[in-house]
Amino acid sequence: MYSIVVEHIYLLVIVTLISVLQNAFFALKVEKEGNCQNIRTSAFERVCCANRNCMDAYPTFLAVMWCAGLCLNQAPAAFAGIIYLVVRQKYFVGYMGQTSQSTPGYMFGKRILFFLLMMCIVGIFNYLLVHYYGSDYKEYVETITSAASALLLIP
């Protein structure tokens, strides 16, 4: 039973590890800016703000990705998670480079989180359908979801 559990979640665990490494990268940036320069500079404030916005959205992202992976299928959920991490990296770098007048907004990766949310809803709907009617569309749904996750690559 134990290995089955690991089989069902190992892709999610890998994406989680990558996100943790990214968090450590962000935290190192914050610490470096805070140590080297003065505390009240604009650069420190920008990197601090970017880190805070990323951290604010992090538990939401983790919760949605794990729910989507557990309820439906781990492969598209992990793929969407990877793309979310790429978007977050771009957001963080873009926040640091720009001037404070034209900072990007508070939210990012809305489309990916929305896709993961839809996966959760489809997974639960599918479970309820199976539970009450006995018909199982799981395989069809998984195929469609895997195909739809490729659409996320379109910018």
Place this chain on the structure above:
Amino acid sequence: MYSIVVEHIYLLVIVTLISVLQNAFFALKVEKEGNCQNIRTSAFERVCCANRNCMDAYPTFLAVMWCAGLCLNQAPAAFAGIIYLVVRQKYFVGYMGQTSQSTPGYMFGKRILFFLLMMCIVGIFNYLLVHYYGSDYKEYVETITSAASALLLIP
């Protein structure tokens, strides 16, 4: 085995999804205030502060709810989670409406988190009892917890 897992957590997943939607609502409010008006206004600071307090407590809430749901029973845990979300919504709206002199405090939903914490402790205690003595009070405990969760509705 897979469907059993979904059967044991699907209520928790639904509550998590609702909380994610609420987070998105909060983030949209923050983005709207930050875009439309000036950055340093009192309204933006209030909505930012409310969002931050909610986000600070969010991982704690998720961890306690999932532990309570996994260790004991998902139905009362999900019910308490729903009530927590209602309390959080009230807190956020109350924070935005009031003047900055009389903002509500930093913490909210203490009673619900305490109830979920007690559920976790009872669940682990019950597991240890079953493991070492073989006596199982699980059904009694679940009945009592379900009844106790109704008490949360009393303000």
Place this chain on the structure above:
Amino acid sequence: MYSIVVEHIYLLVIVTLISVLQNAFFALKVEKEGNCQNIRTSAFERVCCANRNCMDAYPTFLAVMWCAGLCLNQAPAAFAGIIYLVVRQKYFVGYMGQTSQSTPGYMFGKRILFFLLMMCIVGIFNYLLVHYYGSDYKEYVETITSAASALLLIP
């Protein structure tokens, strides 16, 4: 099946509960400082900053600890989690007591998080090895990890 799951995670649940209690302690400190004294004092800012740094790292810690516990073995993961909580307590108390010139840095417990990260990677590597080659080093790895977790006590 249900009791097996609880058997595999109950130590992780206990550590999570202790961390939730610690979060509540931090939040109470923040609320007390915010209520009793003036809002813009140095003490309030320090406790607020310490709480925020702890909260920023909290989801990362939870994710890594649970992944390590699920992928490999819960006992060393829970042990490392306990040590992380002790380090966090020290960090918080040290932040409050010192003057604002010599505050400790943004990150803490790097070594413990790195250890948990290594546990995850070893667990996934081990799973892939078992899956593709059929050789199982799980028991050896668990013994080595348990021994290595004792090394974390060396300051």
